[in-house]
Amino acid sequence: MYQLTFDTQAFIKKHWQQTPVVLTQAFEDFVDPIAADELAGLACEEEISSRIVVTEANQNQWNVIQGPFEDYDAYGETHWQLLVQAVNHWYPDSQPLVDAFRFLPDWRFDDLMVSFATPLGGVGPHIDNYDVFIIQGEGERRWKVGNKGDHKRRGGDENSPLVEDFEPIIGVVLKKGDVLYIPPGYPHCGETLSLAISYSIGFRAPSQQELLTQLADSLIDNNSGHQRFTSDSEALEPGIVSQEQQQGIMQLLAELATQPEKYQTMLGKLLSQNRFELDICEGEEPLDLEELQQVIEDGASILRIGGLKVLRLENDNISRLFINGEVFALENVTEAELVSFANTVNLDNELAATMFDNLAIAELLVELINQGLYYLAE
Structure with a gap:
């Protein structure tokens, strides 16, 4: 059983999706739900998403190797980190740790990622587009968190989550049972001080792209959404779309949000889906x-x-x-x-x-x- 020591409702009011915060000893007498060798075993499986990030000696470059992995000897004793996604799907003993965060709704929950890191291992300074709680298990890791802002992407690659170095507003060494909460948009970077296991519990909401794509598919599947724009006046110039008509056309989309019969089924299906494969548990013979x-x-x-x-x-x-x-x-x-x-x-x-x-x-x-x-x- 994992019991949080902080006031969850006060946390939601003060920090949730607003500001990062260190929650010292958020778990008293924390016990790792999974051991390093068990995590390494999960990363051997083809259906489980895993990766190793190797920190180059100059610490300005991070190379990603996608799993599965059969052997770890080639990576040495320092400067690398193993990350395994959706551990809660495959390792039932990790579920109680997830349950501790059900003060937030299930639809937001993404997955439990578990990492094993060697000294000086990390994934580089980066920005996530989701909320994350980083829970420290065995070992210690130093974390820096910067403020929101116009952070330059490392190497000029706008599609990369990595960013250039930043001025920290939080600098902390997490010890067993400590939790670091980081909302979307805040740059952060972790460095391992000793062999360490960390747990990242992520919460994600759909983007405008995802919503519009799913809504369009739903309207097509149900042969709905045929209303077209009409107006009682037109612009005097033939080559212009007036501001009033721009807004009127887009209002057609806004009206869908006022009609639950148009969006509820789509929304329920979208929010109940998982990004990662589930460990389906079918029996040999169907029950009646x-x-x-x-x-x-x-x-x-x-x-x-x-x-x-x-x-x-x-x-x-x-x-x-x-x-x-x-x-x-x-x-x-x-x-x-x-x-x-x-x-x-x-x-x-x-x-x-x-x-x-x-x-x-x-x-x-x-x-x-x-x-x-x-x-x-x-």
């Missing part, structure tokens, strides 16, 4: 309702696979859940039951038995288990 009822009566619990998002939309006019980019309509299910299903990661035996009393939820559980998105546990 009677078989699932029997195993629940025998004491089984029902658990979500790591990283799975189960979301509902406030003020949705349809009784449904959004799970892994799909829509699951649920008639004759109460709001309280939807809330419980969406908020509960692990259905213990008592809760599973209670939910199974509702036929619609029982059928949903069978479907999700057979899809490998939930699984049975003793």
Whole structure:
């Protein structure tokens, strides 16, 4: 169990998406949920996203090698860092650490990245477009965080996250249990002082590009969005688009945001998807309702696979859940039951038995288990 020591609601009001902050001993008596050799083992797997960043001797260049990795001897004892994405998808013992940050909504959560770093290892000064909590496990790392501003991209590459050196507003050595929170847009850089394991819990929101792309696809799929611009006056010059008409045309998009039937399904599907592959847990033979009822009566619990998002939309006019980019309509299910299903990661035996009393939820559980998105546990 991982319990944060700071006031989460005060943090949201004062720092969330506003200012970086060091949260000293945010976890008391912190225990690493994964060991370095176990992390190295995950990075051997083809389906798991991993990379090694090697810091060149002059520390002005960082070379990235994409995984999977079979051997680490070639990298030596210093100046490199292994990073493994979505560890919570593949290593269930890391889920309790993720759960500690569920004071923020699940739709924002991206993944748990875990890194193992040798002395003088790092990834260089960079800027992220998402919120991140950096949790220090074993070892120590020195972090610098700069202020927002017009930071030059390293090497003049505007597509690179790396930036030129910056003036720090935070300089700190993180020790086990310390947390550094960094909002989007703040340059930061970490340097390893001793063999260290760090955990990065990222939170991401969709961009305008992503929203418009998904909205356009949704309108096409549903043969919707046919309204065209009209006006009762025209410009006097034939070769001009008036400011009024520019705004009127773009207002067509703004109007879609006032029509939930146009965007809610798209939004629920988009926000419940994962960027990284899930560890699907399909059984050898599909279950039916009677078989699932029997195993629940025998004491089984029902658990979500790591990283799975189960979301509902406030003020949705349809009784449904959004799970892994799909829509699951649920008639004759109460709001309280939807809330419980969406908020509960692990259905213990008592809760599973209670939910199974509702036929619609029982059928949903069978479907999700057979899809490998939930699984049975003793």
